[in-house]
Amino acid sequence: MTRPKAEPAGPTGPAGQPAGPPRVAMAGIAKRFGDVVANDAADLELAAGEIHALVGENGAGKSTLMSVLYGLLAPDEGEIRVDGQPVRFRSPVDAVEAGMGMVHQAFRLFPSMTVAENVVYRAETRGTAGLLDRRAAVRAVQDLSERYGLRVDPQARVRSLSVGVLQRVEILKALHRDAQVLILDEPTAVLTPQETRLLFDVLRGLRDAGRTVVIVTHKLGEVLELSDRVTVLRDGRTVARLVTAETTGAEIARHMTGRAVDLDGHHVPGTPGAPVLHVEGLTVGPPSGRPVVDDVSLSVRAGEIVGIAGVAGNGQVELLEAIAGLRPARDGSVRVGATLLDGYSAGRRREAGIAYIPEDRAATGSAVAASVADNLAIGFHRRQPLRKGWRLDRGAVREHARRIIEHFDIKVSSPSVPAGTLSGGNLQKLVVGREMAHDAPVLLVDQPTRGVDIGAIENIHARLRAYRDAGHAVLLASAELSELMALADRLLVMFGGRVVADLARADATEENVGLAMAGLATREVAS
Missing domain, CATH: 3.40.50.300 (P-loop containing nucleotide triphosphate hydrolases)
Incomplete structure (x- = not known):
């Protein structure tokens, strides 16, 4: 189709309000x-x-x-x-x-190709014999990069780039096709604070150049x-x-x-007691080669939330899975109180005092084909009152489900419907409610509010604080730095599988946490 003739960018009114006619009207x-x-x-x-x-x-x-x-x-x-x-x-x-141009949350790039090859893909300048003019591609990317402040190496292989640079490549792809309207889906979901600020500068520059x-x-x-x-x-x-x-x-x-929603997000400190969770020298990965978790030691006290910050892929998931017993450790030890858990299965670790809210509520946190009631019975099904002899007491299972559904305000038509029919936020509340109902001394939490809306975030944050204040130890990993700042009493930062910073809450500023997330800080120990 032929693009309608573009109007020049209109002037801006008060408070940055564009005053011209709409570029797009839906x-x-x-x-x-x-x-x-x-x-x-x-x-x-x-x-x-x-x-x-x-x-x-x-x-x-x-x-x-x-x-x-x-x-x-x-x-x-x-x-x-x-x-x-x-x-x-x-x-x-x-x-x-x-x-139109769109930058999806999951980048759509070819890892084996260069930046320039990705940017010009299907919009190439052809040279002799119809082959790609690589010099022209590099020049085009350099020109766009300099014009909009999108610093990239046109000849770098995409597989070697950080997440922040990959996002710039996606934006350059859209600009190379002369996108006047650029759509970005959750653009800062996997960026460090420093990368976020750089992105915002780029987006402001695009706006000032008349783009939408x-x-x-x-x-x-x-x-x-x-x-x-x-x-x-x-x-x-x-x-x-x-x-x-x-x-x-x-x-x-x-x-x-x-409705009105509490958005203050201010940290409310807990009252830490004695250490409950002890991790010493934990290493996770293949028998040979680089480990994904590399010699990590940490502790969490009763009445304390310890946060784990880090860009995705730096070992946070594997660390929590290894502590929960879902992933074998190559070396190191885990204790809850005086109980050494080495060699314990995930089930035995649950019995010893560990509850776990995994990052993927559907694939790991629940059995989506099973009923809501059966999902809420997981971990309770081997003991009274849910078990009578060799059989489950279905009445007790339903009553157990009803209590958790009511307490955590899970929107569901009936406990008998499949868990997979619940919305994402309600399935998350199901997993959170089930694990907190165990009243375990240690709660491991991975991405507690990923993909859920504001109301569910408010609810889950309040539940986590209440769990801590009841005297439990909470180890919390999140990709949302604002979430960690609101909840964590102490903050660990992981980079390359290691804990590179251990910060008291007063020292956990956005600047130094962001530097540590980028691997640019030496380890500091919380007092």
């Missing part, structure tokens, strides 16, 4: 998947020269609406206009020709810091259009949820 967009309504007459207007935040709870329809704009999905109803002209995208190819930037995110702090305007979706509908400078995080959250 009106009355509806999209259904069987009986599920993902978008219900949703509207969105994007202006030239603005950063626009699209927010909403899980299932609000954000991803569906952006998939429609990028040509991945065809709307059932509604209209899209680009620079005033109606368009119909049959595929992302049509959307790219109309000036859309960020799809659940991080309200970033929305307030970066965006010019905000569109809020709830239940597939557009419920609010806000000028960022004239609103607050609390107002945005109220539109998202339909």
